[in-house]
Amino acid sequence: MRKILYTIILYTLLATHQQTTAEKGDGLIGKPAPDWGKLRWINSDPLQLNNLANKVLLIQWWTAVRPFCKHSFAALHELHQLFTQEDFLVIGMYHPKPSHYKTLDRIAKTVNQLGVKFPTAIDIEGKILQKYWLDAKMYNQSPSSFLIGRKRKIRYIHQGDGYHQGGGKSHQQCQQDYKELKAQINKLLQEPADTTTQLTVSEAHLGKLKPDTPFREDRIQQLFPNFDIVKDTSSTEGELFPIFRIRKNSQDILVINPTSDHQHIFSVEIKNKIVKNELGANLGSTYHEVYGNQLDTNCSPGVEEQSGKVICFALGSKRIMYVFAGKWHGPDGVLPPIEILRSWELSEIVWKP
Known part of the structure; x- marks a missing residue:
């Protein structure tokens, strides 16, 4: 009988404690x-x-x-x-x-x-x-x-x-x-603030962006908590479309472009050296440092807003592209000779989900 009474009292005290805590x-x-x-x-x-x-x-x-x-x-x-x-x-x-x-x-x-x-x-x-x-x-x-x-x-x-x-x-x-x-x-x-702004691009992700990340403002904000998110517009061939600028200290770090239905991410332009590339090449690297003294078969002349530049797929990658820029007075739509191209610098990295 005492054991039963003790159990009831203990259960009551425990329940009261749990209720008070809640x-x-x-x-x-x-x-x-x-x-x-x-x-x-x-x-x-x-x-x-x-x-x-x-x-x-x-x-x-x-x-x-x-x-x-x-x-x-x-x-x-x-x-x-x-x-x-x-x-x-x-x-x-x-x-x-x-x-x-x-x-x-x-x-x-x-x-x-x-x-x-x-x-x-x-x-x-x-x-x-x-x-x-x-x-x-x-x-x-x-x-x-x-x-x-x-x-x-x-x-x-x-x-x-x-x-x-x-x-x-x-x-x-x-x-x-x-x-x-x-x-x-x-x-x-x-308590110290989280000032982490280091981003890394790889075949699988860019920072916390992944190939299936939706083109949605609330999701982008969640993935880049230590950056400013600016909703903006851009255009191609006269057609306007929304973009997101990921900024720090008033400088563009990333520009995120949507698919035609504005539901998914089509490409992300890397604009700042704060983003490190797991494949090695970073903004400012020369063509020679990345590809040596030969024209890579995965390179092509840029078109539209990239006219006058050279775009190459990163070695062994299907998602990362390099945009090289430099001085050359040759015709548009033609790759410059290797003697010219070798000193061009990597001005932009593009990640395509």
């Missing part, structure tokens, strides 16, 4: 922060998690009818101002309650009345909050704050009553929570 969200610490996809933004251009790599993010879900949400706004603005020179960003996620608060005009009016200065998105049905909690029983609990580290992982969660400074003895818990949150932000900002 309510605190401890099981989510260290897990990747979910993307929030396409949302409506009130006072900011649309933001994507993939574009905020190396920033520490404080994501606060709030609703206008909860007093604790309103009390925390002063603290959010203080943190927004305090760390304005750091890699830190406050993001508001408005979770409207009740349903009549869901019109865009009503939400925009509420945001303006509260003087919200930081970027704020609208999580109409609380679906993004549910993704973050990973549990339908918990997602409806707002306000909720998630602190995201530089590597896009959840590092700290605050749930329930607000946090702020001041307010007297009756607000001691809120004051303590504010100090804890501020300390956590400082801690995460001290």
